[in-house]
Amino acid sequence: MSTPKATDFGGRALDFVMGIVEAPINGFERLMGRKRMPYLFLAPNLILFGIFTFLPIAIAVGYAFTGGTGLFVSERPFVGLDNFRQLLQCEDYLRPGSCRESLFWTAIWNTLWFVGFNVAATLLVALVTALILNRAMAARGFFRAMFFYPVLLSPVVIGLIWKWFLDRNGLLNAFLQMLGVPPEIFLLDVGWSRFFVVVVSVWFHMGFYTLILLAGLQAIPKDLYEAAAIDAASPRRTLFRITLPLLGPNLLVVLILLMIRSVQIFDEAWVLTNGGGPGTANSFIVQYIYQMAFGSDLRLFGLASAASVLMGLVLLALTLIQLRLGRKMES
């Protein structure tokens, strides 16, 4: 007597379920013909995209022109350009305090500064790391994996780990004390907290960009380097005349991608800085949208949508540049 194995049972159960699923689908095929089957296969995907992606885009634009605190469009009065006027009314754009919606402009300036520093720092670190890993290094796989590891972690986990590292009683302060530097509460200081939001962001994402740049570097034909070696070209010359020009398109794509992602900074900064602190020093544009719409019962959906639309336009412009560059690279 043989007893049925667990896998047999699992396989039979799956066959049974698929038998039930299969019957109506095969019925559809007999009724409508084989030619219409792809539409059936696409249906679940397209229905979900329609409801959860395309419908929201359509609503987002309409929402931006309505006011009040109601959720459904029918409950919301049409206010024309009021939301945009409220966001953009400003005596001096360089001084958020002079703007009607000063929080919005604080967030914009914080985001711009963050994007600038974060893009430059990430690009530099990722490029140097990729160039080093591209040499015939021992243990290349190990280092590539090591730098990539943080990319997989959750932003909440990263925020908490760094918060602890930078704590008053944390490791960084202990190390500084050994050097005779008085302890500092980094995350309660405007300058330091901004600095460390960039550090954490570089730490989090550089592995991803290193990987893309490394793939680009490895696509550069080796014989170019051999030719340069025969000509006794200096390393500096090889870097600026061969490596960087040939990596150029890749670098541009990474640059745009990095900008698109940096503009949307939220998760890890939110956890690290306790919601944008100290004060509004690390309050970014996505946080502004989140707080207007969902934070502390403000429910200013119209204002939040108007801000989303403005941010969406910036991201769209960046994406179109990226697509154009991508097409240029292919041809």
Next chain:
Amino acid sequence: MSQGLSPIAFLTRTRRPGRIGVTDILSWAWLILGTLAVLIPVVWAGLSSFKPAAEITRFPPTLLPRAAVQQTVPGFDAPLSLWTVDIDGQRREMAMVRRIGLKAQMVDPSNPGPPISVDVKNISPVQRLTIATENYTDPLTRFDFLTFLKNSVFVTFVATLLTLIVNALAAFALSKYRFRGEKAIFVLIISTLMIPLTVVMVPAYLVIVGVGLVDSLWGIIIPTVASPTGVFLLRQYMLTIPDELIEAARVDAASEFRIFWRIVLPLTAPALAVLAIFSVLWRWNDFLWPLIVLSSRENFTLQVGLNAFQGEFSVQWNYILAMTFLSLAPVTVVFLFLQKYITTGIAGTGMK
């Protein structure tokens, strides 16, 4: 030649066998410093998560989790703490009875006689390696951590399963059939890659309320199921499956769905595996969308729960770090085993 010392030389030099130059040293220094920078915050949080509540805020901190040692001494009701005492150049372990100002009264724990008064600057606490497992067991039993964990596992598992099925079906249609609107549909799906959640989160929330999925785990599962990345990845792979296989099955009168289920899907296994890994990581780490959709505590996922916890126990770092580590562990295990798949998958698609 000064080339070897040029600040950028180390970036392009290739290694010459049998010689270690400045370039190699700089390269190795960069890589080792980078590795340390990645590891130190993580390992530090891990070590701290084993420290007892009383020890975790000690400054300067000890590297390993340690705790003061206590001992019951005959004649005293409560256990006394052990200290190393320096008397006239002689070191011995004694138990502290009480402390008055700058003087401490100590007794010999094995042979308690009348207490001796000692200057506090001559004593230091005896500490032993202690692992505070209660940091891990308390959140699992006393707080809602187990609920968060269950929710996260449920969301990750169900969403990944649905992601694989829905996107494989769409990829099958887009790779193995010629039909009207094929190209338009493909472009439409791929174009959704350009629409980040941050731009549509307000109206997407409205849709979730409209279909009655607000504050429900399904509200975070269903909107994420249709994935342009998934369709793209699977379609590119399915294009490499020869059409002759499908024609042969049609000759054998197999239904279209049977062809998908029995022939195409098994052959797509490697691409499905890559998508499954990505989907698990996305769903497990998801934060902003669950934060918007979920409002009651019993529905929180691990990430939202962790974020809520840190607001509540702002001082109890021992619990926060232990829970952080429990949510980091599965990702680390996945990475250790599937590191090759993940890195080649990302290099191949340019997506995260």
